[in-house]
Amino acid sequence: MKISAIITLKKDVLDPQGKVIHQTLDGMGFKDINEVRQGKYFEIEVKEEDPEKAKDLVENMCKKLLANLVIENYKIIGTQ
Amino acid sequence: MKSSVITFPGSNCDRDMDVALKKFGFKNTMVWHNDNELPKSDLVVLPGGFSYGDYLRCGSMAAKSKIMQSVINFAKSGGLVMGICNGFQILVETGLVPGVLLRNKYLEFICKNVFVKLDNKENTYFKNLDKKVLEFHIAHNEGNYFCTKDQLKEIEDNNQIAIYYCNNEGKVEDQFNPNGSLKNIAGIFNKEKNVLGMMPHPERMIDQSLSGEDGSIFFKNLINNIK
Numbered sequence: 647m648k649i650s651a652i653i654t655l656k657k658d659v660l661d662p663q664g665k666v667i668h669q670t671l672d673g674m675g676f677k678d679i680n681e682v683r684q685g686k687y688f689e690i691e692v693k694e695e696d697p698e699k700a701k702d703l704v705e706n707m708c709k710k711l712l713a714n715l716v717i718e719n720y721k722i723i724g725t726q
Numbered sequence: 727m728k729s730s731v732i733t734f735p736g737s738n739c740d741r742d743m744d745v746a747l748k749k750f751g752f753k754n755t756m757v758w759h760n761d762n763e764l765p766k767s768d769l770v771v772l773p774g775g776f777s778y779g780d781y782l783r784c785g786s787m788a789a790k791s792k793i794m795q796s797v798i799n800f801a802k803s804g805g806l807v808m809g810i811c812n813g814f815q816i817l818v819e820t821g822l823v824p825g826v827l828l829r830n831k832y833l834e835f836i837c838k839n840v841f842v843k844l845d846n847k848e849n850t851y852f853k854n855l856d857k858k859v860l861e862f863h864i865a866h867n868e869g870n871y872f873c874t875k876d877q878l879k880e881i882e883d884n885n886q887i888a889i890y891y892c893n894n895e896g897k898v899e900d901q902f903n904p905n906g907s908l909k910n911i912a913g914i915f916n917k918e919k920n921v922l923g924m925m926p927h928p929e930r931m932i933d934q935s936l937s938g939e940d941g942s943i944f945f946k947n948l949i950n951n952i953k
Contacts, residue, residue: 659828659872660828660831660870660872660906662828662829662830662831662832662833663829663833666833711782711786711790712782714783714786714819714826716825716826716872716873716874716877717826717828717872
């Protein structure tokens with residue numbers, strides 16, 4: 647079963663990469679942007695077939711390694 | 727005095743640290759990240775470099791390597807653990823010291839000499855240091871120290887800020903902050919002050935013919951404090 651998770655920076659953490667992307671997009675003519683925040687996306691293929699158990703497993707991975715909870719949030723966004 | 731330097735895949739300041747520790751009298755052992763046990767040590771050093779290619783987050787993989795469980799136990803029993811640069815990043819990922827290290831404010835890899843202020847002397851690392859301002863070298867892409875407001879209050883209340891970026895007179899101001907670090911923080915202690923994480927590299931300042939000798943002042947004082 648494949649589980650997808652995204653990791654995003656918390657609101658009050660500065661995201662210099664997002665800022666630069668914003669500026670570049672602005673320079674390209676995309677003028678209607680308020681803010682850009684960059685994050686990470688993971689697809690994890692697990693052996694577990696039960697969706698709830700598989701989700702729990704990946705959530706645990708997010709807490710222990712994939713995200714640093716001081717600055718990042720995680721969200722399981724899909725199972726398939 | 728015995729020290730151990732841990733080598734992770736991608737560490738590149740481990741041998742510099744070995745040279746520095748030996749020069750000032752430590753009997754040093756190099757320890758591989760995949761080992762289970764630490765040799766008997768008075769000081770454990772996590773060196774600089776790019777462990778695991780800085781994948782995911784700097785230090786995040788190294789923090790989970792086999793030897794780190796022994797390092798964490800050693801630190802929790804009061805042993806001296808010092809993390810330099812990538813070693814500092816590994817320490818924050820283990821949670822031994824609070825906060826995180828974000829990318830430098832202007833997204834540049836910074837490689838230069840800086841002045842740092844070390845006026846927190848109630849600890850084994852800086853006790854008896856005559857000087858308050860030293861010139862060290864920094865070389866990093868992720869040295870922008872950050873922590874939550876609650877954590878900042880806690881580290882300030884506990885006097886855990888170890889080192890600040892400053893000018894040659896010890897003035898701590900925004901203009902002397904190379905990477906956007908919160909409060910110009912260059913180094914942090916744990917609550918008990920036996921664990922020290924810092925971005926600057928004292929091991930690069932141990933020879934006048936190379937770059938300077940302010941690192942020598944630090945190491946000489948450290949071994950005297952441990953004896």
